[in-house]
């Protein structure tokens with residue numbers, strides 16, 4: 001029997017570490033349903049969606065695509081559906097919104113949380129893999145994926161599939177964070193770099209996905225590619241940031257990058273900075289949009 005392990009925490013040190021993932025991949029969002037506790041992952045998506053800085057950068061991206069009134073829009077990797085709920089407002093009563101996700105738990109949660117948003121039959125959520133979309137070619141005016149490219153095995157196949165189901169002259173939009181663009185204040189910068197870089201290198205195949213989005217759209221055959229950068233910022237250690245840093249500390253211990261004591265020392269450094277009003281945390285988010293070719 002394994003000795004009980006304590007999850008390093010910023011405030012509550014008594015929270016026990018969760019049981020190990022049963023997924024084949026260290027990235028939990030690649031196979032949400034194979035995780036020991038999918039509901040915890042899905043709840044964190046809702047926490048993120050409610051965080052004001054995140055809500056602002058997501059809506060800024062939707063304006064950038066742009067999503068117009070009357071559009072028929074597909075969101076790939078919709079999770080619990082916060083973006084579907086934004087989309088239904090943007091497309092208005094004549095538009096339609098469809099979300100797909102490869103997680104049954106996410107689809108179930110999205111259907112529940114989207115109930116009452118829009119008119120009946122205006123919003124649908126389906127179980128599907130983004131690399132094999134169950135839609136006819138040219139079906140949608142705009143197709144988007146927000147913080148999904150980072151998690152898929154073949155981002156180019158996903159982007160090509162999104163382009164296929166988008167009408168000629170329609171828009172394909174991708175938004176992703178870039179883990180090479182995380183800035184956080186901490187007295188021990190070497191330890192901070194060791195933990196942040198060490199964890200993302202082990203979890204994600206492409207931790208710097210944000211900066212790759214424009215070339216991905218071009219490789220998928222899209223034209224008129226535009227890019228907009230937005231920044232998630234937090235100077236107060238809001239719940240989403242706190243969970244992000246605690247999760248990094250937990251994984252750094254699991255991957256034996258640092259000892260549990262070092263991880264806790266790292267987290268204590270943030271607690272002290274917050275108390276001193278000197279905490280700064282930012283992540284760059286890149287939005288890229290391309291246009292599908294019009295037929296000759």
Ligand SMILES: C[S@@+](CC[C@H](N)C(=O)[O-])C[C@H]1O[C@@H](n2cnc3c(N)ncnc32)[C@H](O)[C@@H]1O
Nearest residue numbers: 029032077078079101102103106129130146147
């Ligand atoms: C980080 S979440 C983002 C959810 C949502 N877009 C948001 O921003 O709140 C990534 C989502 O992509 C889904 N996903 C991962 N790989 C996928 C794939 N190949 N096809 C469809 N969905 C996928 C996951 O199940 C998860 O719900």
